[in-house]
Amino acid sequence: MADAWNKKYVLKHKNIAVTEIELDEATGAISAVGPATDERHLPIGVFVRKGRIDRAALNEWWRGRAIPASRDGIKEALLELRLSTTHKLLDKSLGLSLSDQYWICPLDTDAAWSQYNFFENDFSEDVGNVLLGKGGSSEAISLMSPDNTSDGWLKKKWTIMDGRRCLVKGGSGATQQEPYNEVLASKLMERLGIPHVPYTLMVQEDYPYSVCENFITPQTELVTAWYIMQTQQKPNHVSVYQHYVNCCEALDIPDIVEALDRMIVVDYLIANEDRHQNNFGVVRNADTLEWIGAAPIYDSGSSLWFSKPTALISATRKITCKPFKTDHAEQIKLVTSFDWLDLSRLHDIEEEFREILKGSLFIDETRKEALCTTLRKRIEMLSEIVQSFTTTGWSDDRKSDVSINVAYSGGEKADNDN
Numbered sequence: 001m002a003d004a005w006n007k008k009y010v011l012k013h014k015n016i017a018v019t020e021i022e023l024d025e026a027t028g029a030i031s032a033v034g035p036a037t038d039e040r041h042l043p044i045g046v047f048v049r050k051g052r053i054d055r056a057a058l059n060e061w062w063r064g065r066a067i068p069a070s071r072d073g074i075k076e077a078l079l080e081l082r083l084s085t086t087h088k089l090l091d092k093s094l095g096l097s098l099s100d101q102y103w104i105c106p107l108d109t110d111a112a113w114s115q116y117n118f119f120e121n122d123f124s125e126d127v128g129n130v131l132l133g134k135g136g137s138s139e140a141i142s143l144m145s146p147d148n149t150s151d152g153w154l155k156k157k158w159t160i161m162d163g164r165r166c167l168v169k170g171g172s173g174a175t176q177q178e179p180y181n182e183v184l185a186s187k188l189m190e191r192l193g194i195p196h197v198p199y200t201l202m203v204q205e206d207y208p209y210s211v212c213e214n215f216i217t218p219q220t221e222l223v224t225a226w227y228i229m230q231t232q233q234k235p236n237h238v239s240v241y242q243h244y245v246n247c248c249e250a251l252d253i254p255d256i257v258e259a260l261d262r263m264i265v266v267d268y269l270i271a272n273e274d275r276h277q278n279n280f281g282v283v284r285n286a287d288t289l290e291w292i293g294a295a296p297i298y299d300s301g302s303s304l305w306f307s308k309p310t311a312l313i314s315a316t317r318k319i320t321c322k323p324f325k326t327d328h329a330e331q332i333k334l335v336t337s338f339d340w341l342d343l344s345r346l347h348d349i350e351e352e353f354r355e356i357l358k359g360s361l362f363i364d365e366t367r368k369e370a371l372c373t374t375l376r377k378r379i380e381m382l383s384e385i386v387q388s389f390t391t392t393g394w395s396d397d398r399k400s401d402v403s404i405n406v407a408y409s410g411g412e413k414a415d416n417d418n
């Protein structure tokens, strides 16, 4: 569809024109950008300097909308779609997403957001099926898909179930553990009263998938922490945690410290290894630009020793930690209050985990047992930490701060394993 149109577009935020851009046909990058027509509606982290929009920042944001080149199975998917890079998919669906309200409208057309957005209009599942490795249809593939702008490493697709937009996400490796972890994390947060995205399990052709509903509506949008952290220069003496809190406070985003307390606790309990800066964030009203608050916790699957062989499942062995510290034992010290936390509500949660894992063909009995026992140990370890916490708390001395921890580097996710 877009191919027949000019390669000049208006970048829009719903129906508000933000600026004009030109896309380079060969690379899909923004080759030219006009003046800002509504500076307030620019993507967060993209600024106007000396009267001009920072094209490098806008390009980084634009390329960051594409499916990462590291996505599991992307080479095969691109072959099937007959495309050289995932960036080429962006304009095919007008850059529309189900996580925010930006899109590109071909210049000199008066297309309205209501005609195209994926919240209110049905969409093809062709691209999603190809991404899940379930393509192979000989018929022409429709490229009008919200999957063109989906982030993350795991195979996934958006689908419409009973009129609701849902994200279906697979697992990885020999144990395919991530979908089970998402469900366990949901149950754990439900018990602790922590705002979260609920995930359920779906099994198709013996493979597990997690399913969660879109938490974004046509009136809201997700802005991930990485973009929030671009709104200010981080001074060297300020820790990553404090920098994020400072940025949120400067923007007047409510209740961030409380939300971070809860996220850090969850990640400690489930031994999360991948809470990078695009795996949490805030929600704003896309019409009024009012900040609503922290996004409910999503993407908690890269946890619970998902990539470790059974013999290395241990509550005390050091594992990767993000986004603030390189070690969970240090990161937990950033929590300002445990007053809200009632660990007795996790009584028997390991039994619930055992139930969740029951049907898996990929996780054997020894592993199931090790996972449940070790989850219980994490709860006991946290309980000891809570008891040692005094009213004065701990200080954040930047010890074990993550070094760069950018979620993206040149449009690609950086390897920020520690």
Ligand SMILES: Nc1ncnc2c1ncn2[C@@H]1O[C@H](COP(=O)(O)OP(=O)(O)OP(=O)(O)O)[C@@H](O)[C@H]1O
Pocket (backbone or CB within 6 Å): 098, 099, 150, 151, 152, 153, 154, 155, 156, 167, 169, 197, 212, 213, 214, 215, 216, 222, 274, 278, 279, 298, 299, 301, 302
């Ligand atoms: N329920 C949802 N509603 C709206 N947007 C969502 C939802 N779940 C995920 N997203 C968006 O989709 C992106 C990819 O999803 P997710 O983080 O779950 O995938 P992933 O492959 O596990 O990522 P990673 O590479 O971080 O492991 C998220 O970063 C977020 O922007």
Ligand SMILES: [Mg+2]
Pocket (backbone or CB within 6 Å): 151, 152, 153, 278, 279, 299
């Ligand atoms: Mg993610």
